[in-house]
Amino acid sequence: MSERGSLSRFRLRRALDNLSSKEGRGTELISLYVPPDRQISDVTNNLRQEYGTASNIKSTTTRKHVQDAIVKVIQRLKLFKQPPPNGLIIFCGAVPRGPPGSEVMEIYSIIPPEPISTYLYRCDSRFHTDILENMLREEESYGIILVDTSGATLGVLRGRRLEIVREITSGIPGKHRAGGQSARRFERLREMGVNAFFGRVSEYADEIFLHLDDLKGILLGGPGPTKHEFQDKNKMHYTLKKQILVTLDTAYIGEQGVKEIVERSSETIRRVRYIEEKELVQSFLYELGHDTGMSVYGYDEVLNSLDQGVVKILLLSEGLDAKGVDLSCSVCGKQSTRTLFGPDLLKFEENLNKEICTECGSTSLSLTQERDLLDILADLAEEKGIDVEVISTETEEGSMLLRSFGGIAAVLHFASR
Ligand SMILES: [Zn+2]
The missing domain is CATH 3.30.420.60 (eRF1 domain 2)
Incomplete structure (x- = not known):
């Protein structure tokens, strides 16, 4: 599975959309771009200097936020002996959740799809995502x-x-x-x-x-x-x-x-990915239409086929609105998972205190983790070396994948039933 595939593009795009929407209360969000040839110790030293410089910040909250963020970035850097082959990007800062005082320290590390060429440390009211945005555009x-x-x-x-x-x-x-040259000879x-x-x-x-x-x-x-x-x-x-x-x-x-x-050619270029997407969905529709048994769709069936290891290509719609949640019972300790689609998730969260533990019958479940179903399925497939394609809803086929097949489909290596 290539790093340049539709899945990694989708994940990076989603991460960037998320990051670029965040805004700090002050100039206190840190963006750090580390090229592959930079020593981690160099970066750490540079950050220590920035920590010192930050002591001049007048606002006590901003100063604390900046310095806390720098400490957190240094801690994260300790996980690396050296930067990965393409370098490393870290975003860190106190992001407000509501009124002043509601800030929560968030940290993200991203391995870029292409090598980073220059070192950058920036402290701003926004995360500096432009370089990554450009890389995303520059893949094809x-x-x-x-x-x-x-x-x-x-x-x-x-x-x-x-x-x-x-x-x-x-x-x-x-x-x-x-002159003088014969027409034939010419x-x-x-x-x-x-x-x-x-x-x-x-x-x-x-x-x-x-x-x-x-x-x-x-x-x-x-x-x-x-x-x-x-x-x-x-x-x-x-x-x-x-x-x-x-x-x-x-x-x-x-x-x-x-x-x-x-x-x-801009129109042609835009259509190239759409044509790829159309063909991918059509290959699924072909198997389905000819009743070859080599296609499945819907969460349960696809999950089953993934478990059996018979999936050739997994097709996931960008519009898939579903989450997998991990639950834990505070009475008996039982861990369980649920898969929730669309509006069910909100209802589930609202009524969580009424949910009954299947093990002990108490109503003390709490939500420990929540992940996009797309990621859960994609990770499962990637672990098994199966190709994953994330399909937009821009084409007729893509929107059909979402509306008619629940946004989850697969073409199989051979008939599974
Ligand atoms: Zn229980």
Whole structure:
């Protein structure tokens, strides 16, 4: 299961939404970005200095909150001998729950999906999540090829960052043949020139695009008909040939053309993930429709199949509104779990004091833990090395997954019944 999968993206997105919504009462929320090559002892020393600097803060509450947060971050850092390969991000601070005095110290550590390049310590009224937000956008990449008779431009779009990797001239003879040259000979020379040019562009494309981690497709463009010719005659690796998403007219090659094609492909790019999602749900619907026994849906059935180890892909809807709660009886100590969907959770919490312990019959249950059902199921699947896909509700298939199948479905390796 790749770290760049839809599940880790979903989790990071959810964590960021949560973090960016928090606001401190004063300038007292700490964000710490530690690059992989930074010594933990360096960071700790730096934080001790910040602790000293914080003693100048006038407001006693803010000063206490900042210093408490720094101590907590230092404690958290002790869990690491060195930063993980991509570095480490820690957010910590006193977050208000209501009126002044209601602040609760919260701490989050996040391992970023890409390496962090710079060290950052910031104390602000908000958590500084921009760097992570950008990483989230920058996970997917697209190859860009622009060709016309004069040359070619190859570039990479990663998130919002555009990079021109190579520009080459075509070497194709001009449109007009030299005096005395026969038309046939001119055509042959031109043909050879075109082939050699396409060959070179293909080689560069293989070199640049084949080892990109998460290449989602190739955008092909340029003025005139050369791009269509290239689409037919290119010698790129067969996997790249299949990844050409669009062929678009642009006024230029070069930097201007690259900007133009990216602008005009935004809709296509947005749809790529949607197409993936549609296909994932359709593969489930296919098994279901053909009654192959290789699909299950709903919490109980999917859980059962996960336990049996027969799940190939687990599909979870982003809109799944359900929680698993852990309960503990204060009389007999019995631990139990419940799964609650949507509004049931609120009702359950409100009436918890009336719930009866199945072991001793008393009404002394308390809630010890509450987790999204999506996480519980995803963790179960990941432990077993099963692919997990988190599906948005942006497509018809995605909203069908939520509405008709309870947001939980799976395609199996083989029929389980
Ligand atoms: Zn009990």
